[in-house]
Amino acid sequence: MELNDIDRALVDALLEDGRASIEDLAADVGVATETVERRIEGLEDAGVLTGYAATIDDDELGYDVTAVIRVRTGGATQGIREALGEYPWVRSAYEVTGEDDFLLVGRFRDTDDMHQHVAELLTEATVRSVTADVVVDTIRACEPLSPRKPAE
Structure with a gap:
């Protein structure tokens, strides 16, 4: 449309x-x-608007750490696709091209919480490696469709 x-x-x-x-x-x-x-x-x-959802402030709920996690598998991705849906800390999950198979965005209470949960991924049979990058600052997220007008 x-x-x-x-x-x-x-x-x-x-x-x-x-x-x-x-x-x-x-x-x-x-x-x-x-x-x-x-x-x-x-x-x-037309299916452009598919629903209306509440947004939450993760910081207010005590989730102070955002991390981008890259996951590599041994080639079979179906099992891990299903498993990723079971991890409550995963806010977004994408199957991607390139060296990594999946890109996850996770929210955690602190870095210890992040390490604990990310380590759980390594118990998945098809996961070969996991890399986590802590987000320092959010520059853009869920931006509007229309380009922003410069401030006058």
Whole structure:
């Protein structure tokens, strides 16, 4: 589906606040509430908007460490694909091309917690190596569709 400027603005506004009212969205985007209702329904019908979810602040829950974990397997990836879904610390998991087979983003209480959980990956039969990089700072995450306008 090709999005126009109004659709992009609505998606961006919903990414910012998935609980925004139709009236607030209309005011933000500068269109009538009926237009917002029609456009959102169209985006849902087209499968662009697939649901609405709460976001959490992991830091407030005591998860102070974010790590990017690279996993290499012995070639068979199906078993580990299923196992990765069982680890509660895995926030995102991607099967990737290149030297590594999987890229994970995990959240941990501290580095000891990270070491303990990442070491569990090595007990998986097909896992050959695991590398973890601690995230120092988040620069971008879940950015809007529309390019940001430079500050004036």
